[in-house]
Amino acid sequence: MPLDSVPRRVGVVGFGRLGQSLVSHLLTQGPELGLELVFVWNRDIGRMAGAVPHSLQLQDLTALGERHPDVVVEVAHPKIIHDSGAHILHHANLLVGSPSALADQDTEQKLREASHRWGHAVFVARGALWGSEDIARLDAAGGLQSLRVTMATHPDGFRLEGALAAAAKTPGLRTVLYEGPVRGLCPWAPRNSNTMAAAALAAPSLGFDGVIGVLVADLSLPDVHVVDVELSGPPGPSGRSFTLRTHRENPAQPGAVTGSATVTAFWRSLLGCCQLPSKPGIYLC
Known part of the structure; x- marks a missing residue:
């Protein structure tokens, strides 16, 4: 069943274990759920060879706006949130897979300001946190x-x-x-x-x-x-x-x-944030 009547365009930043799992889910299950994978970025582009269609490989993260994503999923490293989180929020909602980045008060403040400026939400994946x-x-x-x-x-x-x-x-x-x-x-x-x-x-x-x-x-x-x-x-x-x-x-x-269960939980977090309204602020998902 589709999440709603409007297709959601999803970008994935990071192609480690979590990123690979999300990309696989998006390619195989995404269409029937109304989700379209529009790009995958990884610091080492070569890691995506043979696993991600070339047309979906994003060479330059600063050019993500050209893919017109609705939500960008970060599953790379807190440095991505430090350096590029505000830029991502200019173009799309952001699902943060490295919430440790928000321990830096300047980073948290920049995300909140960008969220309110551009009207996009910051979702934070709960990961292994139970309850x-x-x-x-x-x-x-x-x-x-x-x-x-x-x-x-x-x-x-x-x-x-x-x-x-x-x-x-x-x-x-x-x-x-x-x-x-x-x-x-x-x-x-x-x-x-x-x-x-x-x-x-x-x-x-x-x-x-x-x-x-x-x-x-x-x-x-x-x-x-x-x-x-x-x-x-x-x-x-x-x-x-x-x-x-x-x-x-x-x-x-x-x-x-x-851990294994965390991979499954992250996919559920992505599905959850795609059903929530895009409004400024930081929300667990």
Whole structure:
């Protein structure tokens, strides 16, 4: 069944595991859903050879407006959002696959300004964050006091920078690499903090400075990403607080940054944002 009566033109930025999956879905299932793939861009153009029709390969990201997309999906790296997010919003709605980019306050501000200037929405994929709607509702109702997200996996699954990269090379069986505000983690783990960044966006009363992120290297987890979410509300009349803990185990190929279930969730995020109105602002999807 089509999403609506108006075809949606979709561009994909990035051709790693997520990008390849999205392109495949768009080429095989897109037409019956009213979705048309209009371009694919990747930093290494050669990676698309034989997998993406040449007519769909975009050589220059600054020329994306020539393809007239309705929504552009970023599944590359936070740097794309830093450098090109505002430009994309000039032409289309933006689905962000690297929400860690929004930990940079200047980047978030530029996206908000461009969104309002051009009337396009910034959608943020929830990725591996389980229960994002419930977190958002609790936060909006004033019932959220603390939120903590722990991600654990084998160190081969990390793509870290700076001091964290060195720490991950010589871990014990289970080593806490970082524990603190999510804003401080994102620059050092831009590809491994997206779940935590999504949580910070789901809970704006806490945000990147109030949501706590914990990154754990665990040698006993070669083929799974484990995400634990813990939250609590303010004390009630009895003195007790509402608390919730979720534990998510996402199978992953050894050394992979993205778990299997996250790939499926991202396709659903794209379908979801294509059914939402284009209005200024930042929204989880």
